[in-house]
Amino acid sequence: MAAVAAAMRWRLLQVISVAVLGASGTPQPPNILLLLMDDMGWGDLGVYGEPSRETPNLDRMAAEGMLFPNFYTANPLCSPSRAALLTGRLPIRNGFYTTNGQARNAYTPQEVVGGIPDTELLLPELLKGAGYVSKIVGKWHLGHRPRFHPLKHGFDEWFGSPNCHFGPYDNRARPNIPVYRDWEMVGRFYEEFPINHKTGEANLTQIYLQEALDFIKRQQAAQRPFFLYWAIDATHAPVYASKPFLGTSQRGRYGDAVREIDDSVGKILNLLQDLRIVENTFVFFTSDNGAALISAPKEGGSNGPFLCGKQTTFEGGMREPAIAWWPGRIPAGQVSHQLGSIMDLFTTSLSLAGLEPPSDRVIDGLDLLPAMLQGQLMERPIFYYRGNTLMAVTLGQYKAHFWTWTNSWEEFRQGVDFCPGQNVSGVTTHTQEEHTKLPLIFHLGRDPGERYPLSFASTEYLNVLDRITPVVQQHQEALVPGQPQLNVCNQAVMNWAPPGCEKLGKCLTPPESVPEKCSWPH
């Protein structure tokens, strides 16, 4: 039904608007620009209450667009969240999870063997059907082995890295992460693409900005609709900024990175304005998961009033800053209380392109255009998973936790704290606590910080449970989990000799292949 509505919508847009004509003289669907941040928290933007208010461009974007204060990622960790965005499907469906332990967060470090299955249909693959040219700038994170390469999954161009910019390494135990231009490595982090671990200086955001600006200009000149997935990573530890921004923030190095990103977003929006394509370009800004409080305050952001951070299924782990911007189409200065999901960006983008989502599989993303263009509100659940475990669900204003866990006592005692300064008794637990029979239920409007569970005996609790139970039952009964992709690790699959390494003289020799179960501690 969502798909039909989407197609209707684009036809409606074509009718009601002065259609932009492409090179062929036919009406051209809008360009799509997804700005995906890395570990940026809900509370990191001025418009979301960050006290230093150092994001004038993003705040302006919100003033000219629509803010979604209730927007969620699909997982509190980067790889599954990105896989969900590009497939419109929960990680439990698209395989971006592990069964090596219960409720374990997993991602794609270098030693992981898996990645995005060929059977998954990614947004850029589908957008090709409407003539889009697609580029990914920045972090891919859906697998780094050749079969997972983004250009094999629908993107036409790539500048960026397959994994996190962890390091620096000595290229012995593990290689430095490669940076690709399209099919080939053009260097490695900490080598050709330096990141000064001590000072935090790196030019990468500027490079990623330039890549974005160049791509937009080229596509505009060619009059082809484009999809740009700008997945930059300056706010993921090790946090970095370029020299002109270093030391300029009141928030330290993390704030420097945010300021550079804010400035870059401003430049991208300005280019769209200069090129006079704002009315034909849909822009959405969000983040892949909550701020990594474990790295705060130097290299981690803020989740505002919400509980805990990255790695957890509390609001701080999964509620994201989100702004939609499309001057002339999306009304300015609006706030939508639609429960949104990163997976909606898949379905919404298809809708913008006049395409229907695949009908041969379950798609979790909704088309948000009715919310954006007409202020509609659709009831829909938000599911919070850790690995293979449904931890919580939000429906309307109510969130029910079926399992609570932050991390193990063992990790916590070693100083790994996903909820620094926060502690809600019986909620931020260090043992996996099951509440499937009697979930802990919070009203997120009255209690966004998840501090006061409803009384089990209250009428409100019982009413909510009655509403939530069938939604969860239906979800779980219909669920066919995908083959888990993040179970097997192998030192031999790391980025020893990516394509193009010969030209650079940068090929390393992999060790013997020893597949083993990946270890996911939390």
Next chain:
Amino acid sequence: MAAVAAAMRWRLLQVISVAVLGASGTPQPPNILLLLMDDMGWGDLGVYGEPSRETPNLDRMAAEGMLFPNFYTANPLCSPSRAALLTGRLPIRNGFYTTNGQARNAYTPQEVVGGIPDTELLLPELLKGAGYVSKIVGKWHLGHRPRFHPLKHGFDEWFGSPNCHFGPYDNRARPNIPVYRDWEMVGRFYEEFPINHKTGEANLTQIYLQEALDFIKRQQAAQRPFFLYWAIDATHAPVYASKPFLGTSQRGRYGDAVREIDDSVGKILNLLQDLRIVENTFVFFTSDNGAALISAPKEGGSNGPFLCGKQTTFEGGMREPAIAWWPGRIPAGQVSHQLGSIMDLFTTSLSLAGLEPPSDRVIDGLDLLPAMLQGQLMERPIFYYRGNTLMAVTLGQYKAHFWTWTNSWEEFRQGVDFCPGQNVSGVTTHTQEEHTKLPLIFHLGRDPGERYPLSFASTEYLNVLDRITPVVQQHQEALVPGQPQLNVCNQAVMNWAPPGCEKLGKCLTPPESVPEKCSWPH
């Protein structure tokens, strides 16, 4: 020096602007409207990141005015905070504190004997010198015995109550709180002025709104400059709202109260616009202390990302929402990082009136006009007191705690929690911990939530300590504490028979006079 600058400023304003002419044909200083909320938290406004974003009028006020994200009250409790606002002086100077225990918060319940000393000069008294007519609408809270009556301290009109709207009582152990019009009681809360404790329904905000609108219209008609102190209390527990607002908020009853206040502020600003006096009316919105988390979620607000709430000297207890609005004078859509204090409203108001603050006493308030009109930043300390104890100081981005305390273990174990869901080890202590030799220092830019004290051994710590120490030393050496006014309580002084009670047949008989030490548990 601040006083001289202030006088200069108003003369400058007179020169650079088309002066508004009063009835006498002489230039008229701007009207002053201070909107003081009760227990409203920093995080309660959309513009400060409240997720439900239900304050469109206040958000508009910020968009048309100047936001002060670093604005502080002078005390984490209502009476001393209000005394500080109206005298421009710290409670330790103006007597609004107790010495009955160390670091105890004290206020003016009915049984307190003291109140604002006659020797203190209040803002409305001083504004008379520039021809202002002054009105207080709402909660006075500077003492309820006849000598403390607001009309004896400079106000020309009053509609409101001398104490908090606690109750309902049976008028035996204690009388219900009177509501005054000017000199006389016109009824009591829960009697002539009902507050339905069960439903939360009360018409009071509407009455206070009407009082404000009427006063503004009358003064505008009379062409007299006015000072309106709108000290409403709907967000203080028991929280209330009128019928049209009850049940309308996503945040429950507390949100209903906020929505009604937001709506009322919109109506006040609209009236100024309709009367075409915006360019001659300075409006400032703030709150008396942080949100009372002890009453959350039903009857308490949000302090956003800050630590703890009302009663504490952590940021959640003393950092306040603050918006200055003066279209045509204060530039629109600005954010000032000036450290501001509620006491600055005293000095700034005098400056607006072209008056100098009293020179025979220490005034803690600064003139904020240079910050508001020219974007200047002045370095100044913010002192955080509990009773007679200097708990902390903020200078620039750094905050040093000399004492930490939330409340006693005894109270805490009984469920009195000023920091629900929050716990920073060694910081949110339940014993009074002294750190005067080696204060706990936080960088509020990187760490607004006061979670990560700087390492004692770091260069940064030592440098900050070097800067803060002389400021504190100078403050403490020069400090002459006022006579403490909140030490003695007596059941006989309660509101048994306020002036006007005979006309209403509402006089009660006081018990025998038994003065005793007031008990201040935290």
